[in-house]
Amino acid sequence: MAAAAAALLSAWFWNERFWLPHNVTWADLAGEPGPEGGSGPQYPQAGHVLSAFPLALGIFAVRLLFERFIAKPCAIKLGIQDNGPHRAQPNAILEKVFTSITKCPDGRRLEGLSKQLDWDVRKIQRWFRHRRNQDKPTILTKFCESMWRFTFYLSIFSYGLKFIWSSPWFWDTRQCWYNYPFQPLTSSLYYYYIMELAFYWSLMFSQFTDIKRKDFLIMFVHHLATIGLITFSYMNNMVRVGTLVLCLHDASDFLLEAAKLANYAKYQRLCDATFMLFGVVFIVTRLGIYPFWILNTTLFESWELIGPYPSWWLFNGLLVTLQVLHIIWSCLIIRIAYKALMRGKVSKDDRSDVESSSEEEDTTSNSTKGIFSTSSNGANRINGHVASAQWAEEE
Numbered sequence: 001m002a003a004a005a006a007a008l009l010s011a012w013f014w015n016e017r018f019w020l021p022h023n024v025t026w027a028d029l030a031g032e033p034g035p036e037g038g039s040g041p042q043y044p045q046a047g048h049v050l051s052a053f054p055l056a057l058g059i060f061a062v063r064l065l066f067e068r069f070i071a072k073p074c075a076i077k078l079g080i081q082d083n084g085p086h087r088a089q090p091n092a093i094l095e096k097v098f099t100s101i102t103k104c105p106d107g108r109r110l111e112g113l114s115k116q117l118d119w120d121v122r123k124i125q126r127w128f129r130h131r132r133n134q135d136k137p138t139i140l141t142k143f144c145e146s147m148w149r150f151t152f153y154l155s156i157f158s159y160g161l162k163f164i165w166s167s168p169w170f171w172d173t174r175q176c177w178y179n180y181p182f183q184p185l186t187s188s189l190y191y192y193y194i195m196e197l198a199f200y201w202s203l204m205f206s207q208f209t210d211i212k213r214k215d216f217l218i219m220f221v222h223h224l225a226t227i228g229l230i231t232f233s234y235m236n237n238m239v240r241v242g243t244l245v246l247c248l249h250d251a252s253d254f255l256l257e258a259a260k261l262a263n264y265a266k267y268q269r270l271c272d273a274t275f276m277l278f279g280v281v282f283i284v285t286r287l288g289i290y291p292f293w294i295l296n297t298t299l300f301e302s303w304e305l306i307g308p309y310p311s312w313w314l315f316n317g318l319l320v321t322l323q324v325l326h327i328i329w330s331c332l333i334i335r336i337a338y339k340a341l342m343r344g345k346v347s348k349d350d351r352s353d354v355e356s357s358s359e360e361e362d363t364t365s366n367s368t369k370g371i372f373s374t375s376s377n378g379a380n381r382i383n384g385h386v387a388s389a390q391w392a393e394e395e
Contacts (some may be wrong), residue, residue, distance in 0.1 A: 001214075010048055014026065014046075017238060017260065017309075018309075018311055019235070019310075020172050020181065020236075020311075021180070021181065021306055021307065021309050021311070022081065022084050022307075024181060028182070029043045029044075029045075029181060029182075029237065030043075031179075033292070037287065040394065042185060042238060043181070043182075043183075043184070043235050043237055044183055044185050044190075044234050044235060044236075045235075045364060047237045048190070048194070048234070049194075049197060049211050049234060049235070052194050052197040052198040052201055053196055053198075053201060055194065055195070055201040055235050056198040056199070056204075056205060057202075057205070058198075058208055059152075059198055059199055059202040059204055059311075062067075062200045063148050063202070063206070064321075065145040066148050066151070067145070067147070067148055070100075070147075071143065071144035071147040071148060072140065072144055073262075074147065075140050075143040075144060075147075075265075076140075076142075078265045079265075079266075080139055080140050080143055080230050080264060080265060081140065082140045082141075083138060083139075083140075084132065086130050087130065087134055088127050088128075088130035088131040089127060089130075089189075091117070091127065091230065093116065093117060094113065094117075094131070095131075096125050097109070097113065098128065098131050103132055104128065104132075105124075105126065105128065105373055107258070110124055110125065118152070126377050140265050141260060142260075142264060143208060143264040146257045146260040146261050146264065147257075147261060147391060148255045149253075149254075150254050150257035150258055150261060152199060153250060153253040153254035153257060154254040156195065156199065156250055157247065157251060157253070157254060159195075160192055160196075160243065160246060160250060161247055162242060163188050163189070163192055163243065164243050164247055167240070167243070169240045169241070169243075169244070170244070172307055173244070173296070173297035173301060174297070174301050174305065175240065176238075176240040176244075176297055176301075176302070177301060177302045177305040177306050178240040178264055178305065180237070180238075180302075181236070182303070183239075183240060185237075185239065187244065188237055188391035189240075192246075192248075193230070193234055193239055193242065194242060195245070196230060196232065196246050197227065197230045197234070198253070200223055200226050200230065201227060202255075204220070204223050204224070204227070206222065207219065207220060225318075226292060228318075229318050229319075229322075230242065230246075230319075232311075232314075232315065233245075233315065234255040236264040236311055238315060238394060239292070241297060241298055241326075244294055245290075245294055245319070247289060247345040248285050248289060248294065250284060251285050252278055252282040252286075254274070255274060255275075255277055255278035256278045258278075259271050259274035259275040260279055260300070261276055271320035272340075276337065276340075278336075279333045279336070279337055280328065281328070282333060283330050283333065283334070286323075286326035286329070287327065287330050290323060290326060295316075295319060295320070295323065296318065296390035298315070298316050298319055299316055304367065332335040371387060
């Protein structure tokens with residue numbers, strides 16, 4: 001009974017009329033022993049995406065080694081010390097409230113604690129800020145994490161650009177749809193796609209051990225959606241246009257990580273300049289090239305050459321949704337740039353990494369500049385990809 005139900009579910013999920021154009025079956029795409037006589041499948045197969053899992057674990061292991069033996073020595077060479085935030089003064093009563101009741105007491109509870117301890121309310125507020133900050137990551141930890149991401153993003157973008165530069169569909173996007181879906185899978189294309197998929201799986205794994213941010217859930221969904229889109233396009237053999245989408249999105253990621261590295265190393269001018277360059281590249285690629293090049297071919301050229309079918313609508317729906325996110329993120333970047341022009345420095349992200357005390361806030365407002373500097377509400381404000389209110393990170 002269970003086997004019959006599983007077979008029925010599998011037949012429903014892999015319905016050819018959903019996944020494939022008319023008059024095409026999965027048997028047609030079974031392929032030969034290898035792409036163009038090489039090793040591996042001739043056409044993408046659903047089972048191939050499973051190879052991304054062990055590769056993702058390998059990438060995660062390489063990351064740990066990279067951060068320990070390459071990134072950390074570089075950080076120390078730049079004068080970045082493994083110093084944590086100011087630790088809270090030991091106090092059993094406040095510690096009990098912090099661990100058992102609330103990490104952010106309201107005004108009424110603060111007044112009660114003030115009377116109980118004979119402490120000033122602001123001193124108690126400062127204690128809770130320091131206590132929350134105790135478990136936050138150090139600058140050294142953040143530098144190592146960003147250096148790893150910078151290295152991978154730059155490497156995969158360089159490889160992807162070199163690959164698609166020699167591909168005919170880079171120069172003529174209609175090549176993405178000629179003879180679709182009977183388009184052989186080359187070894188280079190296969191490795192590029194699976195490496196990207198494995199990296200995002202590694203981000204899913206490492207997100208639970210990385211620096212925790214307020215947008216943890218948002219970025220978890222972002223990674224999950226990215227994995228879904230990569231996997232979907234691979235199984236549907238839309239890998240040609242998929243390579244264009246991947247390379248386009250990789251074009252700006254390493255620049256943001258570079259800006260963060262410059263900030264952690266206290267090269268503020270380099271940080272601000274790199275961030276501005278990132279903003280320009282991001283807006284040009286996401287608001288210019290993506291809609292007029294990518295969406296043009298997936299919506300209009302593909303309609304003309306292969307016609308719509310159910311999974312075509314889903315694929316394009318996901319790509320259009322991605323464009324909506326591009327618009328939102330670009331508006332956040334533009335707002336940062338506008339405030340930079342008005343204030344003479346780059347604005348900051350609204351998410352909190354390390355909170356600052358009231359005294360530190362006053363000092364910061366006068367002395368700290370740049371994209372990533374501590375704000376009046378204690379946010380270390382730049383992250384990897386998106387912002388909660390102004391800009392946020394994929395971390």
